[in-house]
Amino acid sequence: MEINQPPKRPQQLLTWFCKDEWVDELLGDLEEEFKDNVNEKGRNRAILSYYKQVILLLRPHILKRKERTPSMFRNYIKSAYRSLLKNKAYSIINISGLTVGIACCLLISLYVHDEMSYDKFFKDSDRIYRVALERVYPTNTRFFGSSPVNMAPTLLENYPEVEEAGRLHRLFFQNEIVVAIGEKTFIEDEYLFADNNFFNVFSFEFIEGNPNTALDAFNKVVLTKSTAKRFFGGEPALNKTYQIDTSSYIISGVIEDVPVNSHMAFDILGSIDALPFLVQAAESNSWINPWLFTYIKLGEGVSQNEFESKLPEMVETYGMASILSLLNISAEDYPESGNDFKYFLQPVEDIHLKSNLSVEIRPNSDITYVYLLIAVVGFILIISCINFINLATARSAERAKEVGVRKVLGSRRALLIRQFLTESNLISFIALALSIGLTILVLPKFNGLVEKELSLQVITDPMVALGLLAGILFIGTLAGLYPALVISSINSALVLKGKYNTSSKGVWLRNSLIVFQFFISISMISGMLMLNKQMRFMENKQLGFNKENVIAIDQAQELGQRQQAFKNELLNLEGVEKVSYSFALPGNFIGNLIVNSEDPDIPQVRTFTVSVDDDYIQTLEMEIVAGRAFSPDFSDSLNVIVNETAAFLLGYDDPVGRKIYNPSPGSNQSPELTIVGVVKDYHHQSLHSEIPPMIMFNVPQQATLPRIGIKVSGNNNLSLLKNIEDRWKAFDIERPISYGFLEDRLSALYESDQQTGKIFTLFTAVTIIMACVGLFGLAAYVTQQRTKEIGVRKVLGASIGNIILLLSVNFTKLILLSFLISVPLVYFGIGEWLGSFAYHTNIDPLTLLGAGILTIILAWLTISYYSIKIAMLNPVNSLRSE
Amino acid sequence: MNRTFISELEELVLLSVGVLYPEAYAYSIRLEIKAQIGKSLSLASVHTVLYRLEKEGLLKSELGGKSEKRGGRSKRLFSLTQQGEKTVHDIHSVRQAMWARMQST
Numbered sequence: 001m002e003i004n005q006p007p008k009r010p011q012q013l014l015t016w017f018c019k020d021e022w023v024d025e026l027l028g029d030l031e032e033e034f035k036d037n038v039n040e041k042g043r044n045r046a047i048l049s050y051y052k053q054v055i056l057l058l059r060p061h062i063l064k065r066k067e068r069t070p071s072m073f074r075n076y077i078k079s080a081y082r083s084l085l086k087n088k089a090y091s092i093i094n095i096s097g098l099t100v101g102i103a104c105c106l107l108i109s110l111y112v113h114d115e116m117s118y119d120k121f122f123k124d125s126d127r128i129y130r131v132a133l134e135r136v137y138p139t140n141t142r143f144f145g146s147s148p149v150n151m152a153p154t155l156l157e158n159y160p161e162v163e164e165a166g167r168l169h170r171l172f173f174q175n176e177i178v179v180a181i182g183e184k185t186f187i188e189d190e191y192l193f194a195d196n197n198f199f200n201v202f203s204f205e206f207i208e209g210n211p212n213t214a215l216d217a218f219n220k221v222v223l224t225k226s227t228a229k230r231f232f233g234g235e236p237a238l239n240k241t242y243q244i245d246t247s248s249y250i251i252s253g254v255i256e257d258v259p260v261n262s263h264m265a266f267d268i269l270g271s272i273d274a275l276p277f278l279v280q281a282a283e284s285n286s287w288i289n290p291w292l293f294t295y296i297k298l299g300e301g302v303s304q305n306e307f308e309s310k311l312p313e314m315v316e317t318y319g320m321a322s323i324l325s326l327l328n329i330s331a332e333d334y335p336e337s338g339n340d341f342k343y344f345l346q347p348v349e350d351i352h353l354k355s356n357l358s359v360e361i362r363p364n365s366d367i368t369y370v371y372l373l374i375a376v377v378g379f380i381l382i383i384s385c386i387n388f389i390n391l392a393t394a395r396s397a398e399r400a401k402e403v404g405v406r407k408v409l410g411s412r413r414a415l416l417i418r419q420f421l422t423e424s425n426l427i428s429f430i431a432l433a434l435s436i437g438l439t440i441l442v443l444p445k446f447n448g449l450v451e452k453e454l455s456l457q458v459i460t461d462p463m464v465a466l467g468l469l470a471g472i473l474f475i476g477t478l479a480g481l482y483p484a485l486v487i488s489s490i491n492s493a494l495v496l497k498g499k500y501n502t503s504s505k506g507v508w509l510r511n512s513l514i515v516f517q518f519f520i521s522i523s524m525i526s527g528m529l530m531l532n533k534q535m536r537f538m539e540n541k542q543l544g545f546n547k548e549n550v551i552a553i554d555q556a557q558e559l560g561q562r563q564q565a566f567k568n569e570l571l572n573l574e575g576v577e578k579v580s581y582s583f584a585l586p587g588n589f590i591g592n593l594i595v596n597s598e599d600p601d602i603p604q605v606r607t608f609t610v611s612v613d614d615d616y617i618q619t620l621e622m623e624i625v626a627g628r629a630f631s632p633d634f635s636d637s638l639n640v641i642v643n644e645t646a647a648f649l650l651g652y653d654d655p656v657g658r659k660i661y662n663p664s665p666g667s668n669q670s671p672e673l674t675i676v677g678v679v680k681d682y683h684h685q686s687l688h689s690e691i692p693p694m695i696m697f698n699v700p701q702q703a704t705l706p707r708i709g710i711k712v713s714g715n716n717n718l719s720l721l722k723n724i725e726d727r728w729k730a731f732d733i734e735r736p737i738s739y740g741f742l743e744d745r746l747s748a749l750y751e752s753d754q755q756t757g758k759i760f761t762l763f764t765a766v767t768i769i770m771a772c773v774g775l776f777g778l779a780a781y782v783t784q785q786r787t788k789e790i791g792v793r794k795v796l797g798a799s800i801g802n803i804i805l806l807l808s809v810n811f812t813k814l815i816l817l818s819f820l821i822s823v824p825l826v827y828f829g830i831g832e833w834l835g836s837f838a839y840h841t842n843i844d845p846l847t848l849l850g851a852g853i854l855t856i857i858l859a860w861l862t863i864s865y866y867s868i869k870i871a872m873l874n875p876v877n878s879l880r881s882e
Numbered sequence: 883m884n885r886t887f888i889s890e891l892e893e894l895v896l897l898s899v900g901v902l903y904p905e906a907y908a909y910s911i912r913l914e915i916k917a918q919i920g921k922s923l924s925l926a927s928v929h930t931v932l933y934r935l936e937k938e939g940l941l942k943s944e945l946g947g948k949s950e951k952r953g954g955r956s957k958r959l960f961s962l963t964q965q966g967e968k969t970v971h972d973i974h975s976v977r978q979a980m981w982a983r984m985q986s987t
Contacts, residue, residue, distance in 0.1 A: 006953075022929075025945070028955030029909040029925055035951055056926035061933060 080423035098431035101384030118352035123203035129345040138338030138603040146290040166198035169292035192266040209253025218273035220252040287319030387774030392483030394781040404495035416488035424480025518818035526851035537841040544682025546621035550742035553708040578711040580619035627656035627677030636698035646693030686749035779863035791878035803871040907957040940966035
């Protein structure tokens with residue numbers, strides 16, 4: 001090889017990537033340079049330089065234009081576009097169905113995403129747990145989200161696994177606290193209490209103040225940013241003060257607002273040391289009352305189960321003395337007493353979806369609903385895909401000719417499949433674009449329905465956007481694949497001879513898809529009907545009292561000694577029938593008490609208690625089944641009224657005149673209470689829970705009670721409310737009146753059920769509409785294919801009625817089949833859901849049947865358009881072309 | 883004065899073509915520029931400039947001048963078009979005028 005021959009490899013490289021027209025001259029230039037270089041610098045440096053120059057030549061304008069096949073792809077798009085335009089009805093059905101399906105999915109995904117995001121924003125949220133209590137009583141078991149006051153310090157001190165432990169308390173009895181700043185007063189209903197360690201557990205960001213000392217004294221408080229703004233305008237709030245009653249509190253910190261997606265919500269955090277009963281409970285080391293929430297952060301690598309298993313021993317070591325003394329049981333008797341305190345840990349991320357215990361900071365959601373919605377999304381997507389597949393296969397007769405011609409002209413099968421997939425993906429991408437628009441359009445309404453502030457912002461996240469596109473591609477391909485395979489497999493010779501008939505092809509699949517689709521629809525309709533039935537049941541259930549026309553006023557303790565005077569004023573108002581003071585109206589929180597029966601063999605009964613005045617039972621129109629109601633004619637301070645359940649549990653057949661005992665802690669002398677009456681069981685709590693044993697205490701007139709129930713005649717409520725408010729103001733009470741109708745407040749107990757009901761109804765409607773739209777499209781093709789057959793039948797004397805029947809009978813069979821399949825599913829699924837209500841309506845066959853019949857009628861109406869149209873057709877027209 | 887604005891490198895290449903004519907091709911232009919300003923340019927960047935100038939109509943080219951040194955391959959010989967010549971002159975006169983004014987102060 002000659003010394004000044006340029007290297008081969010870069011030459012080949014250049015020839016490979018460079019445009020042909022330039023290869024020659026460039027190689028020439030390079031060779032010339034190479035030879036000069038060899039002479040000047042030697043061969044090696046020359047080769048190096050040659051390589052360098054070639055690599056530098058990798059520039060866009062020098063590169064070969066690759067002869068790819070964009071033209072083919074363009075052709076796919078073009079023919080897909082033409083086929084969309086050619087069959088407008090088909091395209092509209094397909095695209096709109098898919099659009100609605102995708103939009104529903106987007107909405108539900110946003111909802112689910114939001115539900116799943118709760119409390120994940122805290123630093124180390126996967127290591128934060130709440131200590132919850134399973135309290136076993138002799139007669140029953142109750143779960144509390146809360147735990148005793150000294151739990152947190154005990155855990156922090158004695159267990160090295162516990163990195164941090166903080167406490168949070170929400171007042172049980174009082175919802176609102178009035179805060180005074182100078183002349184201004186604010187009513188605060190999200191006023192919670194925490195200890196100084198709370199901020200060690202939860203990573204709240206401090207805008208002002210120091211988290212380490214924020215709550216280390218009883219008079220320190222921490223505000224959220226928006227509260228601070230409300231109180232002090234834009235000024236810094238640190239070290240400013242406000243008053244509650246006569247005490248003054250100093251603002252030691254301002255934190256960012258608690259995000260909406262947290263199981264906790266507060267505007268102000270006071271110190272738990274500001275609450276005497278908590279301080280007292282801490283000093284006396286009480287381990288019996290679960291009064292506050294204990295949050296712990298476990299060390300890294302500590303497992304939940306491992307630590308949980310140490311909790312029984314902890315109760316034994318640190319709490320047992322207090323438990324025995326407060327329950328007044330000796331250590332020997334304790335194991336048999338039927339009492340137990342079992343603690344367990346709840347991951348803080350799970351609380352929102354999985355915790356529904358007796359004491360929660362605010363009502364939580366339910367993971368079942370999330371699962372239900374995910375299932376609904378799946379159904380809707382499946383239905384849209386089925387529509388797509390069904391319509392496409394039904395149309396294959398029409399496309400067959402096109403495919404035949406394409407095949408004859410040399411198209412391979414793979415290319416045909418690619419063409420059909422392009423078409424289906426084009427449809428799904430159009431649907432995606434439209435569905436995003438649709439989602440933006442309905443999102444505000446949907447937000448109103450689910451009471452959230454969801455936004456479509458998430459999809460601007462590249463990962464989410466990519467996922468969405470991938471999902472759409474998947475749907476488009478999935479839905480397009482089967483039709484593509486079927487249609488591309490046809491024998492072109494047969495088609496072009498006109499012998500191809502699709503009506504037999506894919507019928508089996510089409511039919512099973514229809515069955516599946518209607519199986520889902522019928523199940524959802526029955527579910528919806530049952531849901532509504534349960535809602536109606538709850539609305540109409542005899543609660544044991546009359547909730548209508550009762551006005552409830554809260555915070556009546558503000559009236560102090562003037563309660564009787566206020567009551568008299570109210571009674572003077574026109575339309576007021578009865579007025580009663582009480583500790584709690586139905587639906588309000590009530591306390592509980594452990595009592596003993598006269599009969600030593602009967603175990604202790606934990607009863608709920610409510611203190612009421614003489615008019616309570618009459619105001620709420622409760623029924624006394626034995627004995628008498630409280631009355632001003634008797635001194636009832638040691639007399640009680642029990643409900644039927646309590647009487648039963650105490651073992652009294654004839655309870656009036658019998659005694660019950662309240663084993664007060666630390667003393668052997670039990671106060672003795674006499675039963676003077678039995679009230680018919682009534683629902684103090686929501687219908688989710690069973691009626692507990694209840695005891696009513698009578699409260700003398702002088703005592704102050706927090707609530708007023710006013711029975712009114714029901715005419716002219718508006719002006720009456722106004723009058724009541726005026727009277728309240730006339731009493732010169734600083735706090736604005738807070739009132740409402742009992743009926744409204746009770747229905748708020750079922751808010752989450754109603755909300756689910758609404759969402760479910762909405763999506764059921766979407767499902768059934770989509771199923772019908774699909775059926776409509778299908779009916780169009782199927783009937784069209786039978787045009788000639790119908791023509792012959794008519795010529796031979798079939799009536800219009802005969803023909804409509806003939807056309808409907810096939811679909812009807814399929815729907816009947818799906819009905820049969822759906823019955824067991826509905827039976828068990830809905831039974832399960834109803835079981836979550838202690839008082840529920842039954843699944844009745846009529847409802848199921850109703851759902852089936854409704855579906856069949858809808859389907860008939862759907863297909864009737866085409867059946868009637870074709871049945872009315874003059875046979876001359878349909879047969880002439882033969 | 884209606885002329886295309888061109889970069890310094892383009893101007894250099896344009897001038898080189900004018901100087902080297904009729905033996906102006908990529909390699910000789912590179913050598914010329916290296917001789918004049920002492921900086922060696924890659925074949926790629928010179929080729930890019932030539933390609934662009936030709937597209938803008940300042941240069942025209944034809945193939946020719948095969949030689950043994952090039953392995954018998956032809957050169958793409960460049961020459962100025964009318965517009966190219968005008969551009970070179972324009973640039974020159976603008977600079978001269980400005981130089982004159984700078985010296986007078």
